[in-house]
Each structure stands twice: as C-alpha cells, then as structure tokens.
Amino acid sequence: MGLKTEDKNGLIVCYIDGEIDINTAPEIKKHFEKVLSKKAPKIVINFSKVTYVDSSGLATLVEILKSMRIYGGKMRLSNLSPKIKSLFEITKLEKLFDIAADEAQAISDFI
Amino acid sequence: MNQRNDIAEEKITIPSEIRYVREISSKIIKELGSRNVGESALFDIKLCVEEIVRNAIQHGNLSDKRSRVRIHYRIKDGLFTIEVEDSGSGFNHNKVPDPTHKDNIFKGSGRGVYLVRRLMDKVEYSEKGNKVKLTKRLK
Numbered sequence: 163m164g165l166k167t168e169d170k171n172g173l174i175v176c177y178i179d180g181e182i183d184i185n186t187a188p189e190i191k192k193h194f195e196k197v198l199s200k201k202a203p204k205i206v207i208n209f210s211k212v213t214y215v216d217s218s219g220l221a222t223l224v225e226i227l228k229s230m231r232i233y234g235g236k237m238r239l240s241n242l243s244p245k246i247k248s249l250f251e252i253t254k255l256e257k258l259f260d261i262a263a264d265e266a267q268a269i270s271d272f273i
Numbered sequence: 274m275n276q277r278n279d280i281a282e283e284k285i286t287i288p289s290e291i292r293y294v295r296e297i298s299s300k301i302i303k304e305l306g307s308r309n310v311g312e313s314a315l316f317d318i319k320l321c322v323e324e325i326v327r328n329a330i331q332h333g334n335l336s337d338k339r340s341r342v343r344i345h346y347r348i349k350d351g352l353f354t355i356e357v358e359d360s361g362s363g364f365n366h367n368k369v370p371d372p373t374h375k376d377n378i379f380k381g382s383g384r385g386v387y388l389v390r391r392l393m394d395k396v397e398y399s400e401k402g403n404k405v406k407l408t409k410r411l412k
Binding site for chain 2: 183217220221249253254255257
C-alpha cells in the first residue's frame, strides 16, 4: 500500500495506492493522524488506485471523518471504482461521505 | 485437493492467527480466477471469506493460537460454497446491530457480518452460531 499527500493551495489531496483493509489500516490511521494534527480544513482522498476495501477499511475511513468533524474539517472521496462505491451504498456510508466522480469535481465542490 | 473438470474442494484447518486470513482468500481466489469467474464475484468472495475467517479467529476463538478454525470450500456446478467453523461458544447472528441504522452508522465495527449477508447469495449459521456457510453463484 502506498500513501501520498499533496497540498493544492491549502486543500490536501491524499492518494492511496493498494488496499484499505485490516492490514493497511494502522498505517493509514497513522498517516491521517499526522495530516489531521495540522487541522487540515479540506481533504480529498483519491481512490483511483484503491483496489480493495474491507469492513476494517470502511471503519478506518469513518474514524478519520469523525476526527475531522471534531474541528470542523471536511472530507470528500473521489475516483471510487463501481465495486468500492457499491460498498459505500450497501452500508449507507454514502450518506456520511461526500463522494465525487473524480478529483477535479471533488476540488471544485470545495471551492 | 479434489480437482476434476470444474470441481475444486478442500478442507483446511488453521491456527487462530490473522496471518492465515489472506493465505486462505488468495488460495480460493486463485482457484476461482482460473475458472474465469468475474471480477465482481471475485471481489465479493475475497471480502466475505476474509471477514468470516477473521471473525472466526478473533471473535470465535478469541485469537487463541491453540484453537483451530476449520474451513471447507467447494467450487462445483457454478456455485462457490465455504463453511467456516471456530471452536468458540458461538454467537446469535440475529442480534448483530444493523450498522446502517443512524445510531450505529458512526460506529467502527459491525459492518463485516452485514456485508457478508448482502454480498453472498445465501448465509446459513449453525444453531450454536460457531459455524457459517456461505454460498455464491458464479455467473
């Protein structure tokens, strides 16, 4: 699993490459703890290279969202594959997360 | 391994260690992949196999390495079935809270069992609740 963060004019875009599951969750949490410690106001997580998400991965994303909401931060997800998007729909997490078709859309929704 | 035409069947017993979860799912996905099973079904089966084997290890056997998890999977007649049995006291699957309910939506756990129910065609629990059988049609 790879993690990359870019600061685009104050908007943080995180790229996750690989799987978001029980094996990678600790590393993802640790990464976002660092990002959230700076109280990043707007974060986009780009899923274009995410191949798999399990229930632990979904729980990790919920935890990150909860942590952001504490200080008023906002998060959007983009570029979800139809299969991964369907997991958000099945679990009704699509109501919790703002999901954009692609990164450009996610960023423009923030502006 | 009994492999004849499109039939594959194997019984595996593993110690209650998380590192075996991916080993089991990879083995099954490799078997299914060689039978031209679609990507969507492969995704569902990988996720559900990992969820139930992990549940058996962590919740059933409480990660006690001396306790075993027994797995029996079969690919036959366009169907994938897997039975996973732990050595624990079982649980009442009907009492698992609905993770989509507004009171639970922010909770960290509880989505695994729910996803398995939604992604598989059939989910059957033993009366004791320490054994689950999943069935998925391979379209």
